[in-house]
Amino acid sequence: MQPLELVIEGDFVWTYGGYEPKISIPNIMNEIAVDYEFIGATGERSIATDILSLLLNMHDYNHQNGTHRELFEIEEVQVKKFIDEGLHSHAYLTQPRKLPTFWEIVKNPAQLAMPKILEAHLENFFPFMGLMHGNNKLLSLKECHFYLPETENQSRVFVLIYMKAHSPIAHLIKKNLLKLIDVVIEQDAKILSKIYTNTPQKVKLNNEVGMDWVRRNFESFPAVTEPNLSL
Ligand SMILES: [Fe+2]
Structure with a gap:
């Protein structure tokens, strides 16, 4: 070998x-x-999808309230700001959500870390990583989602979680956090194995700036071409 x-x-x-x-x-x-303290690796899956479809899903800011509706109960996603720096970008999302019903706090203490409005700062490193910066009273979180092509139609995902505790309670939710992210990736994997990736897109939705950023970079990688997609 x-x-x-x-x-x-x-x-x-x-x-x-x-x-x-x-x-x-x-x-x-x-x-x-x-x-930051390393909490663990989670959400490792080999998914029967090409890397472009995987990246499009992961940078589709509308999919939170579809694919992950049950989990986060996000009602709406507002892209507040997108900073396009070529192969690197930042997205700032505001996501109003319903109060938990399915994942009750008793069953899942990670709910304590989820407020009525989820503010997300996503930092994107094309093509291999999406980094979620999370901050609240309990903890600061760095959720590092890795995206790897395995073959033409097979891609791998895994997530490394880092945390800085601001309260002793934060240490109690580490395991739940790993479990929660594993469920998130499971939902992504399920959707990706069901969608028809070659279907031509006929409708342009809002919040597609992340997908536009993926498409542009995928076509010219590693060069960066116009347009600049900053919002
Ligand atoms: Fe997802």
Whole structure:
């Protein structure tokens, strides 16, 4: 067998899988690991979908209130701001939600970390990662979603969770947090195995800026072309 070339940086082992590197290894994971406690890895799935469909789903800001409706009970997603920096971008979302009924606080203490309005700051690193920055009274969260192509029609997802506790209660919800994210990824995997990815898009919805960003970068990678999609 051919040995796999590895790059070891701080706490992390990276590989380009034998392919010629098109982008350098970002420093963001090292920055997070220095400041935050590693809670665990979760949501690892190999999904029967091509990497573009996977990325489109993960950067579709409308899918929270469809795919994850039961879980988060998000009623609406408002994209407040999108900062397009080429292969790197930020999205700021405001997501009003219903009060929990399905996931009661007794059953799932992670509900304590979910307010009436979910404010999300997503930082996107094309193509391999989406980073959710979460902040509330209990904790600061770094949810690092990795996206990897395995074959033409098979892609892998996993999530690394980092946390900074602002209250002792935060330590009690670590396991629930890992479980919660695992359910999120399970829902994504289910949808991705059901959609018809080759169906031409006929309707343009709002909140598609993340998907536009994915499409533009996918076509020109690793170069970045116009237009700039900042909102
Ligand atoms: Fe999702």
